Amino acid sequence: MAIEVRIPTILRSYTGGQKAVEGSGATLDELFADLDGRYEGLRERLIDDAGVRRFVNVYLNDEDVRFLGGLSAAVSDGDTVTVLPAVAGGAR
Amino acid sequence: MRYESLLDAVGGTPLIGLPRLSPSPEVRLWAKLEDRNPTGSVKDRAAAYMIAAAEKDGLLHPGSVILEPTSGNTGISLALVARLRGYQLICVLPENTSAERRMLLEAYGASIVSSPAAGGSNEAVRVAKGLAAQNPGWVMLYQYGNEANARAHYETTGPELLADLPEITHFVAGLGTSGTLMGTGRFLREHVPGVQVVAAEPRYGELVYGLRNLSEGFVPELYDETVLTSRFSVTSADALRRTRELLSEEGLFAGISSGCVLHAALGLAAKAQTAGQRADIALVIADAGWKYLSTGAYGGTLAEAEARLEGQLWA
Numbered sequence: 001m002a003i004e005v006r007i008p009t010i011l012r013s014y015t016g017g018q019k020a021v022e023g024s025g026a027t028l029d030e031l032f033a034d035l036d037g038r039y040e041g042l043r044e045r046l047i048d049d050a051g052v053r054r055f056v057n058v059y060l061n062d063e064d065v066r067f068l069g070g071l072s073a074a075v076s077d078g079d080t081v082t083v084l085p086a087v088a089g090g091a092r
Numbered sequence: 093m094r095y096e097s098l099l100d101a102v103g104g105t106p107l108i109g110l111p112r113l114s115p116s117p118e119v120r121l122w123a124k125l126e127d128r129n130p131t132g133s134v135k136d137r138a139a140a141y142m143i144a145a146a147e148k149d150g151l152l153h154p155g156s157v158i159l160e161p162t163s164g165n166t167g168i169s170l171a172l173v174a175r176l177r178g179y180q181l182i183c184v185l186p187e188n189t190s191a192e193r194r195m196l197l198e199a200y201g202a203s204i205v206s207s208p209a210a211g212g213s214n215e216a217v218r219v220a221k222g223l224a225a226q227n228p229g230w231v232m233l234y235q236y237g238n239e240a241n242a243r244a245h246y247e248t249t250g251p252e253l254l255a256d257l258p259e260i261t262h263f264v265a266g267l268g269t270s271g272t273l274m275g276t277g278r279f280l281r282e283h284v285p286g287v288q289v290v291a292a293e294p295r296y297g298e299l300v301y302g303l304r305n306l307s308e309g310f311v312p313e314l315y316d317e318t319v320l321t322s323r324f325s326v327t328s329a330d331a332l333r334r335t336r337e338l339l340s341e342e343g344l345f346a347g348i349s350s351g352c353v354l355h356a357a358l359g360l361a362a363k364a365q366t367a368g369q370r371a372d373i374a375l376v377i378a379d380a381g382w383k384y385l386s387t388g389a390y391g392g393t394l395a396e397a398e399a400r401l402e403g404q405l406w407a
Contacts, residue, residue, distance in 0.1 A: 008301055009301060045306060054311065055310070067323060087296075
């Protein structure tokens with residue numbers, strides 16, 4: 001099973017510079033636990049006691065996971081998870 | 093239609109059906125043309141409301157200086173109102189925004205302070221807050237946290253949509269300050285049971301996100317997640333493709349955020365169609381394409397246009 005997880009520049013120090021890594025799990029929570037096993041410390045940058053950290057956005061197939069059940073969102077083979085820092089947005 | 097002056101002509105924008113892009117007669121897309129506002133963008137609503145609120149609160153007097161972190165549309169809208177109401181405007185914007193925006197701001201008489209490109213709008217906000225702290229007499233309306241921004245949409249955009257499309261099932265708009273989504277979303281939720289409020293968020297190139305510390309991120313103070321049903325991240329490639337489709341299929345010359353919004357709307361339309369459900373999806377065309385011509389979004393191949401947008405704040 002392979003789920004692609006795209007990593008923002010700021011966190012690539014945890015993945016040996018890789019901009020995308022692969023993991024497995026039935027839920028987002030399991031997926032991050034799986035990744036943490038190979039890329040120690042990564043999970044803690046993304047998640048706190050309340051769930052996904054405030055200034056981190058996680059998208060499952062381009063949809064914000066906060067609207068898909070957060071960490072309990074189901075993930076499947078072929079899904080793409082994208083992690084991005086929260087920014088002010090562009091031209092307003 | 094007749095108005096006493098330009099500022100009276102804010103809002104009241106047309107809702108245009110998109111028969112060629114809509115999947116079927118049961119699943120329809122409707123574009124709210126916010127470029128049909130005095131300065132050509134949805135921000136005219138927020139600017140009018142924020143300045144009116146500041147006047148009502150006694151914060152503004154003839155010759156007052158207004159300061160705002162803005163990459164363009166809000167600045168342009170504020171520049172118009174400031175010009176007509178007798179205030180001075182200073183805009184803080186990232187140096188990597190399109191040339192047309194700067195030229196327009198200066199033409200309206202606004203002054204510009206540039207913030208570093210690699211830092212995007214977060215940095216512009218930081219620089220503006222710093223300037224405001226140093227100049228206590230200046231008024232920072234702060235579009236990201238000013239309730240009048242969202243209220244403009246609660247009181248105008250929402251009611252207009254309900255009047256034109258009582259059968260609305262989905263509302264899709266770009267996510268920036270979140271004013272449009274929060275105000276319109278709240279209104280629609282109060283009046284249309286089951287309506288879906290969906291955010292389309294631009295996904296920029298790596299330069300924009302850069303080495304931003306994850307603990308220094310930014311969430312607009314106006315943003316209330318509970319108003320949204322869903323939020324989609326849209327790449328510049330998809331936004332560009334859809335912006336061109338709006339023009340080629342429906343003749344709508346829209347800005348790139350509109351392509352971003354259309355992409356999310358088409359996703360919702362496909363879902364409804366697959367589920368065999370009726371849908372009337374209203375989407376916001378925040379502005380027209382004029383300010384983006386210099387970005388090369390409308391000419392050459394999609395790949396060339398995408399490469400040119402890399403590192404730019406395209407929406």
